[in-house]
Amino acid sequence: MAKLKVPVTQRDHSLGPANAPITLVEYGDYECPHCARAHSIVGALRDHFAGELRFVFRHFPLAQIHPNAQVAAQSAEFAGAHGKFWEMHDGIYENQEQLGFPLLFALAAALGLAEAELREALESSEYEPKVRADFLGGLHSGVNGTPTFFINGERHDGSYEFVALVAAIEAQLHAEAPL
Amino acid sequence: MAHILPEGTAAPDFKLRVTPDQWLSLKDLRGKPVILAFYPADWSPVCGDQVTLYNEVLSEFRKHGAELLGISVDGAWCHQAFVRHRRLHFPLLADFHPKGAVAKSYGAYRETDGVCERALFVLDNKGVIFWSYCSPIAVNPGADGILDALERMPRERKNGQAQSSSHAA
Numbered sequence: 064m065a066k067l068k069v070p071v072t073q074r075d076h077s078l079g080p081a082n083a084p085i086t087l088v089e090y091g092d093y094e095c096p097h098c099a100r101a102h103s104i105v106g107a108l109r110d111h112f113a114g115e116l117r118f119v120f121r122h123f124p125l126a127q128i129h130p131n132a133q134v135a136a137q138s139a140e141f142a143g144a145h146g147k148f149w150e151m152h153d154g155i156y157e158n159q160e161q162l163g164f165p166l167l168f169a170l171a172a173a174l175g176l177a178e179a180e181l182r183e184a185l186e187s188s189e190y191e192p193k194v195r196a197d198f199l200g201g202l203h204s205g206v207n208g209t210p211t212f213f214i215n216g217e218r219h220d221g222s223y224e225f226v227a228l229v230a231a232i233e234a235q236l237h238a239e240a241p242l
Numbered sequence: 243m244a245h246i247l248p249e250g251t252a253a254p255d256f257k258l259r260v261t262p263d264q265w266l267s268l269k270d271l272r273g274k275p276v277i278l279a280f281y282p283a284d285w286s287p288v289c290g291d292q293v294t295l296y297n298e299v300l301s302e303f304r305k306h307g308a309e310l311l312g313i314s315v316d317g318a319w320c321h322q323a324f325v326r327h328r329r330l331h332f333p334l335l336a337d338f339h340p341k342g343a344v345a346k347s348y349g350a351y352r353e354t355d356g357v358c359e360r361a362l363f364v365l366d367n368k369g370v371i372f373w374s375y376c377s378p379i380a381v382n383p384g385a386d387g388i389l390d391a392l393e394r395m396p397r398e399r400k401n402g403q404a405q406s407s408s409h410a411a
Binding site: 065068125126127128198199202203204205206207208220 | 291292294295297298299302328329330331381382383384385386387389390
């Protein structure tokens with residue numbers, strides 16, 4: 064069973080309490096249609112488990128088949144540097160069929176971020192090292208495609224459908240419960 | 243699951259079609275580490291299938307001077323279409339005729355389904371198996387085992403052909 068080799072830290076983007084009994088880490092790609100489906104499933108999981116779940120998203124752009132995935136990830140990091148990571152993240156997945164520079168600039172503008180700054184950040188690859196670090200950490204942890212989920216550090220090899228993830232998370236919750 | 247050839251075994255040589263009019267022999271790659279990735283079939287329906295993933299990781303493999311070869315029982319024309327469609331930057335070999343003969347010689351043929359197992363072999367510069375792994379057929383094994391093997395492989399078994407990381411793409 065593959066294990067998450069890079070622990071969750073302050074550098075990660077996370078939602079939910081840091082001391083939640085379950086940490087769900089997703090390695091995802093903004094241009095991957097499976098990840099767009101998983102995006103709504105993660106939303107449903109967060110509602111379902113509420114304070115018991117912390118969700119962390121890391122980048123795993125498959126840039127050879129998804130030419131916009133890398134710039135999308137860097138745009139999300141740019142937004143994150145301005146405290147708007149999750150707004151950008153949601154905006155990209157919710158409009159994935161239009162993914163490209165016009166969408167990324169429009170999303171940034173809607174969040175009150177300057178288009179010129181985003182353009183400069185993308186041109187200078189300012190956030191490329193952060194995205195690459197996520198990618199390499201994922202590779203060493205056995206990420207084998209997108210989306211890949213880790214539940215409390217263990218790779219989830221089953222389906223990413225809601226029912227399957229709920230079952231896997233509940234199994235972990237019970238495993239973690241004190242005797 | 244098949245009993246694949248273990249660490250320490252000399253990797254059986256082979257000569258397979260790499261495009262409709264070109265052949266590739268394993269022994270032509272002596273002098274550098276070689277990664278053999280046997281997989282069941284081209285055209286897997288998911289984005290993050292095994293060959294797509296490896297295509298993204300080539301620069302990491304090449305930091306160790308390693309060459310990657312994908313092998314399945316699909317024919318050379320099928321591989322050619324798949325390589326173009328997925329923009330793959332490494333060769334896919336056709337273990338097509340006699341079907342699966344090379345996979346069988348590595349213990350990586352799945353007789354019941356008539357396809358290769360998801361089996362990985364990392365060979366050293368002399369063609370000796372340094373690490374091998376067979377994944378359950380439904381589970382893409384990822385790249386971590388390969389990277390770990392290449393990192394553990396002593397320099398003299400890589401033959402110092404590694405590019406310095408600053409030159410890697």
